Amino acid sequence: MDVILGLILSATLLIFSVIKGIDILVALTLVLCIFLILSMKRGLTLKESVKVAFKGGKKSFIVLQIFVLIGAIISLWMVSGTVPAVVYYGIKLISPSYFIISAFLLSSLVSLLIGTSFGTIGTVGISLMVMARAGDANLFAVAGAILSGAYFGDRCSPMSSSANLVANITETELYRNIRNMIKSSIIPLILTCIIYTFLSLRHPLDYSNSNIIIEIVNYFDVSILVLSPAFIIMVLSLFKVKVKTSMYISMATASLIAFFIQDYKIIDITKTLIWGFKLQENNPLFHIIKGGGVLSMVKLSLIVFMSSALNGIFEGANMLEFIQEPINKIKRKDLLFLVTIVVSIVSAMVGCTQVLAVMLTNMTMKGSYEKNGIDKYNLAMDLENTAIVIAPLIPWNVAVLVPLTNLQVGPKAILFSFYCILVPIVNLIILYFKSKVHIKSVINGKIGS
Numbered sequence: 001m002d003v004i005l006g007l008i009l010s011a012t013l014l015i016f017s018v019i020k021g022i023d024i025l026v027a028l029t030l031v032l033c034i035f036l037i038l039s040m041k042r043g044l045t046l047k048e049s050v051k052v053a054f055k056g057g058k059k060s061f062i063v064l065q066i067f068v069l070i071g072a073i074i075s076l077w078m079v080s081g082t083v084p085a086v087v088y089y090g091i092k093l094i095s096p097s098y099f100i101i102s103a104f105l106l107s108s109l110v111s112l113l114i115g116t117s118f119g120t121i122g123t124v125g126i127s128l129m130v131m132a133r134a135g136d137a138n139l140f141a142v143a144g145a146i147l148s149g150a151y152f153g154d155r156c157s158p159m160s161s162s163a164n165l166v167a168n169i170t171e172t173e174l175y176r177n178i179r180n181m182i183k184s185s186i187i188p189l190i191l192t193c194i195i196y197t198f199l200s201l202r203h204p205l206d207y208s209n210s211n212i213i214i215e216i217v218n219y220f221d222v223s224i225l226v227l228s229p230a231f232i233i234m235v236l237s238l239f240k241v242k243v244k245t246s247m248y249i250s251m252a253t254a255s256l257i258a259f260f261i262q263d264y265k266i267i268d269i270t271k272t273l274i275w276g277f278k279l280q281e282n283n284p285l286f287h288i289i290k291g292g293g294v295l296s297m298v299k300l301s302l303i304v305f306m307s308s309a310l311n312g313i314f315e316g317a318n319m320l321e322f323i324q325e326p327i328n329k330i331k332r333k334d335l336l337f338l339v340t341i342v343v344s345i346v347s348a349m350v351g352c353t354q355v356l357a358v359m360l361t362n363m364t365m366k367g368s369y370e371k372n373g374i375d376k377y378n379l380a381m382d383l384e385n386t387a388i389v390i391a392p393l394i395p396w397n398v399a400v401l402v403p404l405t406n407l408q409v410g411p412k413a414i415l416f417s418f419y420c421i422l423v424p425i426v427n428l429i430i431l432y433f434k435s436k437v438h439i440k441s442v443i444n445g446k447i448g449s
Helices: 002-020 024-041 046-058 061-079 082-093 096-114 117-134 139-156 161-170 174-202 212-219 224-238 243-260 266-275 294-316 321-327 333-351 354-371 376-384 387-393 398-407 411-416 418-448
Strands: none
Touching (some): 061 294, 082 117, 139 398, 139 418, 174 376, 224 243, 243 266, 294 333, 354 376, 376 387, 398 411
16 A cells, blocks of 8 residues: 555656656655655665665666767767758758658658667657758647657667567567567557648648758758768668667767868867757857757766666565556456556656666566466567557656657657557557457357357
């Protein structure tokens, strides 16, 4: 009972902080204190509680390395002219009347190739948002389309860390999981494309009052060569080079281009790498092309570390055992999937990261799936159809907080992330009708015998 009250209080604090605009770190610190107290109530000493929390926090260090790289690559792609060049050619090639659906499809393709939602948003996503701002687009709809596309690949790319995480914790084969995920995403994907096409026609881009192409050409060299940092990421992903290695090579290339082609000094490139890219205030592109930098990821890194510490407390104090007994009584597959959705929502709300949402959901639901004779491949698919796509729908979860920070839009964009919304809903509806058909066949079989 104390854990339930703790979860309710924690969710209330986090929601309240988002509504009132209070720094999420304040709410998360209070949540961490709540569960430290509960862990001591369950028999751990303060020293032991802090120890398990720090042990959990250390697990986030690998993720934090990626954060630093994302902040760095965004700034270097800007100072090298890569982002401006993508915007320049994108405006010329993408139809203004189909921009939102194009943003979704392009983000989906890139995320499928490089396997990282954050990397997709930090590269092509930034470029698309620059185009959207220049064309006076519905920024929330565009950001939602980018989010959807980024998590399309994050969910089913063989390069994806989340897809590999699910395969690892469920002890399943990655490529078999991917085949299952593709099958279960066909209907949500079609519906998402229809919605974004409709929104594109309702909200076309308008460059009539924008001189962005002229301004980009005036300030940046947009020759094909400056696109090479982006091409490097794409090509190396095809050869299954590790994402971090690809990012390092892309960053090095961008630095050289910034120095030799864009005529930036080494000191300016270094400052941009740390503080982010910013033009002078009198530059017409000042409000359009900006952002990135290693320091932009400090706050987000703290959130991830504290969330991982929270998971360490859950594990160290065995706080989730009480939930599993009632869940184990559920027999119908559609109801079990519905519970998995609910557990994913709570895990994503309290855990604050996609990784913790997946791990907590798996920890809670695994026994129920085994008791019902449901194989581990179905569990893996259900984790992908719930925790993976639900985490980006929670405003304070890092899975969406990082993208929204980089795209420089508010939480309202989440409402337009239709792919992430439709995947769990559509699969729940399908399972519901399958269960009804199964129940009818069982009843008819008994009557017939």
